[in-house]
Amino acid sequence: MAAYECIYNRFWPLLYAYVYNRLKSKEVTEELLQEVFFSLWNRRTELRLQQTLSAYLYTAAKYQIFNYIKADKVRKTYTSSFARYNETLRDNSNEDYVAFSDLAKAVEKEVSRLPEKCQQVFRMSRNEHRSIHDIANALNISHKTVENHLTKALKHLRLAFREYFWFL
Numbered sequence: 001m002a003a004y005e006c007i008y009n010r011f012w013p014l015l016y017a018y019v020y021n022r023l024k025s026k027e028v029t030e031e032l033l034q035e036v037f038f039s040l041w042n043r044r045t046e047l048r049l050q051q052t053l054s055a056y057l058y059t060a061a062k063y064q065i066f067n068y069i070k071a072d073k074v075r076k077t078y079t080s081s082f083a084r085y086n087e088t089l090r091d092n093s094n095e096d097y098v099a100f101s102d103l104a105k106a107v108e109k110e111v112s113r114l115p116e117k118c119q120q121v122f123r124m125s126r127n128e129h130r131s132i133h134d135i136a137n138a139l140n141i142s143h144k145t146v147e148n149h150l151t152k153a154l155k156h157l158r159l160a161f162r163e164y165f166w167f168l
Contacts, residue, residue: 011053124139
């Protein structure tokens, strides 16, 4: 323990200056050096140095810096991407509701211009979500007649809203 404390006291200031000069952050420098010395302590029994202790510690600090920079780049990229994504999700609920309400009123106005039976078939299909078969049975008309009414209604709406759809 005394040897570790001696190493810590001797190399901490030197390594601190080395790391701080590259990262310019007191907190990050302290954190990285804690990792270097923690690793040294954990590996003390199996560690076989190929170079001097000084070279080992500087190399360990260098790799901690590289890992931090790489992770920081990923964090910044993620933060930037998230910020752009978040901007696209800004709350437009009131604007969307007003736009939807206006569009629904315009559609209803155009549907009301259709012949009565055509209106009825269209509303049953689109508002009540009924199938062609159900509409034909409910109104006692053929499937083909229901299809013709829907085709007529949709064609009328496409023509009425062609500028709107072109704009979209």
